[in-house]
Amino acid sequence: MMQTMHENAEQVRHVPVLPLETLAALAPRAGGRYLDGTLGMGGHASAVLASAPDIELCGLDRDEDALELAKQRLATFGARTHLFHCRYSGFADALGQLGWSKVDGALLDIGVSSLQLDEAGRGFSFYGDGPLDMRMDQSSGQPSAWHWVNRESFDKLKDCIATLGEEPQAGRIARAIVDARQKDAIDTTAQLANLVEKAYPAAWRAKARRHPATRTFQALRMAVNDELGELQRFLDQILAYLPVGGRLAVITFHSLEDRMVKQAMRHWAEGCRCARHIPRCVCGHQPEVRILHKKPVQAGSDELAVNPRASSAKLRAVEKIAEASGS
The missing domain is CATH 1.10.150.170 (Putative methyltransferase TM0872, insert domain)
Known part of the structure; x- marks a missing residue:
């Protein structure tokens, strides 16, 4: 019985949140290039790579332990994966090293991972006594x-x-x-x-x-971990790296982060940005994205029965429809 419980815990630990919904939002296509800014243990990345042939993926994580586990999990995809130890706000440098100027889709799954929560020595959780650390990158200084x-x-x-x-x-x-x-x-x-x-x-x-x-x-x-600052720096950059037709999917677990993502996506989806007192548009701005869901996508009862940690997850996604125009 104890072995079965341990196996179940390990299985949950390696299951990504909202896997089918995230894949549908990204709609990966053969030969595409994708960015996973929060690679974790590689669950979402594995699903993206397996969804169509010849997909390449750039995966980032600042947690070296998670990166090593993801490397093992994604080994079967060989040279189609490119992994970097860095913050996701530094994605432009990683893409530059690969010679990629655009990605067909980008994904963030923000928050603390099961790996971090379950290891008392990381200091993220009060359920196991450990040192007060909480750094996602323990080598950061x-x-x-x-x-x-x-x-x-x-x-x-x-x-x-x-x-x-x-x-x-x-x-x-x-x-x-x-x-x-x-x-x-x-x-x-x-x-x-x-x-x-x-x-x-x-x-x-x-x-x-x-x-x-x-x-x-x-x-x-x-x-x-400066999590809000990290998210803002990413949102300020990512749209320029998506081509028309490219998609961005972001999973949050915290109301402040979800609000930031919602506001950024709504801003991108706006048309005219002229002040209200101006009777006719002079800015010429056109919507840059199409919001894919009116409300955030959340886990259903089947997923929650297997993975209760998905209860606070919210997925928002957009598709880029035009390059920036106007002011």
Whole structure:
């Protein structure tokens, strides 16, 4: 029985979110070139490569462990895969190394991976005690979650937890962290989770559907990895690398990220951008994309039964219909 449970956990760990929906959104075609900016363990990339002959894929990830697993998974596709250890906002450099000026489709699956969550030593989760790290790229030299928890000011901690975690108890939590670290450093995920839980009012703890530390851990992870900045830098660049007919699919797990993607796609899909008081269009701007779904695509009951982590996933996608025009 234990072996079966372990096998099931491993199977879920390697299943990509919204696999059929993502493939339909990208509509990969034979001989096309595709970008997977968040390669993870290669689930989506494998599906794209297997969908049509002669497809080439450029896969990026800043997590070296995930990149190694993806390399093994995609080995069967041989020279059709090109993998790079880098942030997805740096995709232009990777494409430049390949001599690609355009890609027929691009994919992002944003958020923490099962690999990161399940490894206590990475410090992403409070379900297993580990060091306060949370860096997706542990070789980056960037400050870890330990630095945020033990060195940042009360105001910066409060703002981080309130904004990125959308946590209503951000002030109480930040105060508890600052008070506790004056006595001893907060070194582990269990220490931090315990602090946050105690900072929650008893009545809130009793009614909470999730662990009280969920939003705080989410906020710290997003801050450590500059996740909103990373997404914005990508969105600012990607449209220029899609030809007419090229597609972009983005899967988010957080309301702030989903809002950024929705707003960017709506902006690209706009026609005239003149000020409202101007009676006739003078900007000449035409829509650059067609939004493929009126509402974000979400996991159905069958997928959720196998992979509960897909519950907060939202897929948005566009097809490029014209090059930029006007202002």
